[in-house]
Amino acid sequence: xxxxxxxxxxxxxxxxxxxxxxxxxxxxxxxxxxxxxxxxxxxxxxxxxxxxxxxxxxxxxxxxxxxxxxxxxxxxxxxxxxxxxxxxxxxxxxxxxxxxxxxxxxxxxxxxxxxxxxxxxxxxxxxxxxxxxxxxxxxxxxxxxxxxxxxxxxxxxxxxxxxxxxxxxxxxxxxxxxxxxxxxxxxxxxxxxxxxxxxxxxxxxxxxxxxxxxxxxxxxxxxxxxxxxxxxxxxxxxxxxxxxxxxxxxxxxxxxxxxxxxxxxxxxxxxxxx
Amino acid sequence: xxxxxxxxxxxxxxxxxxxxxxxxxxxxxxxxxxxxxxxxxxxxxxxxxxxxxxxxxxxxxxxxxxxxxxxxxxxxxxxxxxxxxxxxxxxxxxxxxxxxxxxxxxxxxxxxxxxxxxxxxxxxxxxxxxxxxxxxxxxxxxxxxxxxxxxxxxxxxxxxxxxxxxxxxxxxxxxxxxxxxxxxxxxxxxxxxxxxxxxxxxxxxxxxxxxxxxxxxxxxxxxxxxxxxxxxxxxxxxxxxxxxxxxxxxxxxxxxxxxxxxxxxxxxxxxxx
Numbered sequence: 421x422x423x424x425x426x427x428x429x430x431x432x433x434x435x436x437x438x439x440x441x442x443x444x445x446x447x448x449x450x451x452x453x454x455x456x457x458x459x460x461x462x463x464x465x466x467x468x469x470x471x472x473x474x475x476x477x478x479x480x481x482x483x484x485x486x487x488x489x490x491x492x493x494x495x496x497x498x499x500x501x502x503x504x505x506x507x508x509x510x511x512x513x514x515x516x517x518x519x520x521x522x523x524x525x526x527x528x529x530x531x532x533x534x535x536x537x538x539x540x541x542x543x544x545x546x547x548x549x550x551x552x553x554x555x556x557x558x559x560x561x562x563x564x565x566x567x568x569x570x571x572x573x574x575x576x577x578x579x580x581x582x583x584x585x586x587x588x589x590x591x592x593x594x595x596x597x598x599x600x601x602x603x604x605x606x607x608x609x610x611x612x613x614x615x616x617x618x619x620x621x622x623x624x625x626x627x628x629x630x631x632x633x634x635x636x637x638x639x640x641x642x643x644x645x646x647x648x649x650x651x652x653x654x655x656x657x658x659x660x661x662x663x664x665x666x667x668x669x670x671x672x673x674x675x676x677x678x679x680x681x682x683x684x685x686x687x688x689x690x691x692x693x694x
Numbered sequence: 695x696x697x698x699x700x701x702x703x704x705x706x707x708x709x710x711x712x713x714x715x716x717x718x719x720x721x722x723x724x725x726x727x728x729x730x731x732x733x734x735x736x737x738x739x740x741x742x743x744x745x746x747x748x749x750x751x752x753x754x755x756x757x758x759x760x761x762x763x764x765x766x767x768x769x770x771x772x773x774x775x776x777x778x779x780x781x782x783x784x785x786x787x788x789x790x791x792x793x794x795x796x797x798x799x800x801x802x803x804x805x806x807x808x809x810x811x812x813x814x815x816x817x818x819x820x821x822x823x824x825x826x827x828x829x830x831x832x833x834x835x836x837x838x839x840x841x842x843x844x845x846x847x848x849x850x851x852x853x854x855x856x857x858x859x860x861x862x863x864x865x866x867x868x869x870x871x872x873x874x875x876x877x878x879x880x881x882x883x884x885x886x887x888x889x890x891x892x893x894x895x896x897x898x899x900x901x902x903x904x905x906x907x908x909x910x911x912x913x914x915x916x917x918x919x920x921x922x923x924x925x926x927x928x929x930x931x932x933x934x935x936x937x938x939x940x941x942x943x944x945x946x947x948x949x950x951x952x953x954x955x956x957x958x959x960x961x962x963x964x965x966x967x
Contacts, residue, residue: 449828524803569822592838618848623839629829632822636831640839648839650832658822 450630454690468602475603476561480538480610487611489515489539490532495522498548500573505543507574507655511624511637512611513588515541529668533558539611543568553659556668557607562677563668564607566633566659573655581639581653587620588613589637594627600678601628601694604661624654631692633659661694706737706751708781715777725771725778727756727786734763734789736770736782760790 446452472478479485491509493501497519509515520528525542532540537558544552550571556563574580591612596605608626621641627634637654666675678693685693702712708726709716718724724739736754743750754770756763764783771779842848 451828522802569819590842592835594834594838623835625831625835625838627829627831627834630821630825632825634826634829634831636835638835640835642839642843645843646840648836648843650835650839658826660818660822 450690454692468599472602472606475606476557476559477606477610480614481606485538487514487538487613488536489541489611490537491515491517491541491543492520492528493542493550494544495520497543497545500548501543501545501550503573504550504571504655508541508543510584511589511654513586513613529556529558550657555607555611557610558668560667562603562607563665564604564661565663565665567662569658569660571655571657574653577652577656579652581651584622584637584639584654585620587617587622588615589620589622589624590616590618592623592625592627594625596626596628596694598694600661600664604633604664604694622653623650628694631660631694633661633694635659706739708778708785716781723774723778725774725782727767727782727789729789729793732793733758734786736767738770756786763790 472481480487489509489512491505491512493505497505505517509517529540539561540554540556540558542554543550544554546552551568553566553568554563555566574583589612591609593605593608596602605626605628612624622637622639625634625636625638627636634656635658636652636656638650638652640648640650642648661678662680663676664678666677680693685691700712701710702717704718706718706724706726706728707716708718708724714720718726718739722739722741722744726737728735728737734756736756738752738754739750740752743752754766756766763786767782767786768779771782
């Protein structure tokens with residue numbers, strides 16, 4: 421009540437002053453108040469640039485390898501997960517879905533490497549809905565384990581367009597600021613072939629906000645030079661990073677680069693890691 | 695508790711049920727088979743030791759060999775009632791079977807259940823919602839796409855960039871209008887219209903999927919075309935610093951005019967009007 425009164429008073433003052441009024445105060449958001457993370461990447465940081473040139477994604481970014489992706493699930497996938505896998509494979513070009521009848525991950529990885537796959541995606545499910553995603557870059561690449569939530573299949577999205585075509589989509593990676601975020605962003609970028617086909621006018625977006633990565637898949641169209649219309653097609657989901665491992669998937673002996681430790685990392689509301 | 699039987703809670707019970715015949719408390723001569731850490735033992739209780747609770751249950755290690763262990767049970771319970779002997783052997787069989795199963799399963803991949811903490815789950819969910827609202831994904835995506843358009847990552851597919859450059863350069867340079875500029879403007883008008891026409895036509899044929907979008911698009915584009923023409927006629931003093939482009943454009947001009955003569959008829963009509 422008091423706040424309302426104060427607000428009204430302030431607005432009247434502003435109108436009364438007219439042009440001489442002080443500029444509008446910027447509201448405080450969590451993004452504004454974010455605790456400064458020392459690992460934020462500077463665009464001109466040499467060390468980071470050097471690292472990126474020599475890490476595991478270098479062959480991809482130098483266009484030596486073409487991404488080839490294997491999507492699989494945990495044991496006994498339920499209908500929803502299966503459908504989600506199919507849709508995901510239609511979004512990512514050059515991807516194949518294989519079912520897993522009890523094959524151990526450790527054994528599947530050498531097979532994948534032998535068959536020339538560059539990336540492996542495992543969708544873990546629980547109670548008939550997919551809830552986890554393991555993304556590993558195959559030839560000895562980093563493995564990222566995410567918790568997936570809010571999965572919408574294509575038919576559940578309102579006002580959506582038709583199916584994604586076979587054109588290579590563009591990729592938008594938003595807001596991946598820190599070192600960790602940067603490496604994850606590159607992992608995502610490595611899933612898609614490097615040359616998007618603009619005729620397809622499709623764009624896949626990975627937007628990071630407060631440690632949640634939102635994935636959307638749209639078709640865009642330029643109505644004029646200042647206006648673009650987007651139409652959502654394709655599934656959508658959100659990911660939250662749980663852990664990042666150096667080598668390929670190994671739950672016991674792997675070398676963890678980053679784990680989400682709830683006790684230490686969730687203490688402050690304004691501190692984010694991605 | 696089933697309909698006819700109760701379960702006995704005593705750990706030394708032979709069958710699991712609470713009967714007069716299978717209660718270790720009710721019978722003073724009793725035997726059970728129990729296993730500890732993978733090894734099976736035969737526990738026996740006799741009347742003589744009823745006064746000494748500490749020494750009440752006598753324990754005998756059974757051999758790992760299935761048949762030998764059965765023989766051992768038999769020799770230990772030699773003069774005992776048939777019921778107890780039979781039930782002991784049955785229980786022992788069951789125990790060995792499940793031990794085998796355990797050993798097999800541990801070799802395969804184990805499914806570890808990690809309990810989900812409700813409070814944390816709720817917190818995460820809430821934070822995610824708020825993050826979603828803060829993200830304003832659609833706006834962000836649109837902005838990014840427009841940025842890319844400005845930075846010319848799309849190359850020459852879209853013909854809007856010329857206008858964008860105009861408006862941007864307008865603020866910077868302040869060149870005066872010249873005849874060549876006017877000519878170029880006219881040229882570019884026609885070119886744009888022509889190309890726009892092409893663009894729209896192509897869209898119609900290729901992307902017939904989007905019925906609604908198509909209609910929207912074509913109608914809006916037609917409107918825009920007319921608007922642009924009007925704009926350009928009205929404000930010839932706009933500067934276009936893109937002289938390098940105009941060289942080849944000028945050269946192309948006669949060819950384009952000839953080829954698309956028919957298409958530009960309507961535009962010429964509007965110009966005349």
